[in-house]
Amino acid sequence: MERMEAESGAEPDEDNERIDFLVSYARSDLHWAEWIAWCLEQAGYRVIITAWDFRPGSNFVYEMDQALKQAWRPVRFRTSPRMRGLQASSREL
Numbered sequence: 001m002e003r004m005e006a007e008s009g010a011e012p013d014e015d016n017e018r019i020d021f022l023v024s025y026a027r028s029d030l031h032w033a034e035w036i037a038w039c040l041e042q043a044g045y046r047v048i049i050t051a052w053d054f055r056p057g058s059n060f061v062y063e064m065d066q067a068l069k070q071a072w073r074p075v076r077f078r079t080s081p082r083m084r085g086l087q088a089s090s091r092e093l
Helices: 027-042 060-070 081-092
Strands: 003-006 019-024 047-049 071-078
Touching (some): 019 060, 060 071
Parallel strands (some): 019 047, 019 071
């Protein structure tokens, strides 16, 4: 991964709505995003990731707005073009 950063979000109104992390990613980084979300959940954190938590056909903008309001720590990341090239090469083996 080239870069990973976390930021403090606004505190949610109710603890039962609290989400520890919102994992945001580019479509090409889905596998990395799922791995990060899985690791965070295994560590006991509550996580939102669009691949798992947004229903097909839902209003993406609304869902993302709600997730951003609930998440204490949004995580944004992207893999470098070099890493994407390595992933493609490994699939060809």
